[in-house]
Amino acid sequence: MSLVYDYSNPTAIHFGKGQIASIVKHLNKDNKILVVYGGGSIKKNGVYDEVSSVLDGFNWIEFSGIEANPSYETLNKAVALSKAEKIDYILAVGGGSVIDGAKYIAAASLYDGDAWDFLDGSVTVEKALPLGAILTLPATGSESNGNSVVSKKETNEKRFFASPLVYPVFAVLDPSVMSTLSDRQLANGLVDAFVHTCEQYLTCPNTSLLHDGYAETILRGLLSLAQTWDNRKDAIWEENLMLLANQALNGFIGSGVTQDWATHMIGHELTGFYGVDHAQSLAVVQPQLLRVMMEDKKEKLALMGENVFGIKDDNEAVIIAIEKMYESVGVTTNLNDYENVDDKVIETIIPSLKAHGMTAIGENQNITLEVSEKILKMAMK
The missing domain is CATH 1.20.1090.10 (Dehydroquinate synthase-like - alpha domain)
Known part of the structure; x- marks a missing residue:
């Protein structure tokens, strides 16, 4: 069969050692940034310190504890923080789970209802905060796609949503951060x-x-x-x-x-x-x-x-x-x-x-x- 398709990938990729510094090309001092990450491995491998150094002088807060299969329950705590602090940019630092979670946070932060609506398919994402990604664990490709998978512990559900609005604006792929995996x-x-x-x-x-x-x-x-x-x-x-x-x-x-x-x-x-x-x-x-x-x-x-x-x-x-x-x-x-x-x-x-x-x-x-x-x-x- 002949191919017919529309294709767009808006994510800017910064690949290679030392590229974490490039995130400042996409952020400005007026942003209120929420940095999200997982269980703390980024504090052991030096990534957290590097990100902190690069963000010196920027207005940012953090949320940690996003699981290997990001849970609706944990992510909703980050959404509450994002809304309370009037966050306008999400920065995910981690693997696919953290980045998937950041996409949920970005969309849910601008949604008044229960954001599980995105996962059960009853509602499509109409707006989302911009987000960027610093990849630490290669696997899912989430750093430059519009897909997100989220789990609900209460019901043992693992569901997904997709939207062009949650493509990361940029993604840093620095392979040197993989040394501790x-x-x-x-x-x-x-x-x-x-x-x-x-x-x-x-x-x-x-x-x-x-x-x-x-x-x-x-x-x-x-x-x-x-x-x-x-x-x-x-x-x-x-x-x-x-x-x-x-x-x-x-x-x-x-x-x-x-x-x-x-x-x-x-x-x-x-x-x-x-x-x-x-x-x-x-x-x-x-x-x-x-x-x-x-x-x-x-x-x-x-x-x-x-x-x-x-x-x-x-x-x-x-x-x-x-x-x-x-x-x-x-x-x-x-x-x-x-x-x-x-x-x-x-x-x-x-x-x-x-x-x-x-x-x-x-x-x-x-x-x-x-x-x-x-x-x-x-x-x-």
Whole structure:
């Protein structure tokens, strides 16, 4: 099929060591800035001190404690602070969760109702405060897209909203801040970026040599990083992960092409109920989804096999190669390997998918609740 799309990415990227200083190009002394971050790792790796130094003379306050899966409950405390202090700029310092949370804060700060309305789809974002991002953990691409995922602890829900109004105005990608990341964080980032790319690539054949070629370049790059996992503390390795994860979900490779996202929809439920890391949930769901939906995906799986893994005419071997790649960086593809996962996965997840309207998902809208159940049963090896 021929492509038809509109594409715009307004986020200014400042990539490389020392680029945190560039944030002053986008801020002025009249701004009232709310700096948001997570559990405090930025105070251990020097990023907090660097940001504080750069913001010397600016009017700013801070809010910390945004979780790895940002919660509605915590974010609403930041929204209350933002409204009380008449904040007019949000600066997120952290990984995708902090940046996702900042997007919620930016939109909710200018909304009079319950901002969960954005997540349940009953209301679309009409205005938002400007925000910037300083990325510390590459994975989600949230630093230059308009997507946000938020969890509600009370109901074990993990939902998302998207709006062009919450694209960060700027994003700083300084790979040198990755030096203190754990193996688990690096592996999660690699897997997350790989699945993001697949959700936009492993669907229907298309006519764009650029889109497929670009996606395959990202996939090969991530595979190369997995194959050189022993070098993960090298600056060049980390630089490449930060760049690849950003390009995996900045909107371009998905523009005009059919997208899937069923792996994410099922994975969100696993995270919401069992606390499985986002990337871990993707790693257990994706291979089994590919097996179940093999007929729909056979042409792109074959293309991926040949152009990414060097495998010809054996789609099951391609899926096995994906599983081995995840496991090589320490991310198991067996749902039963994760603590907190019980024997009630099916009776927990399937009704929740139904309640959230996820009854016909995937690029062809043919992943029904029955198909999702089959995928989950296969994921429990």
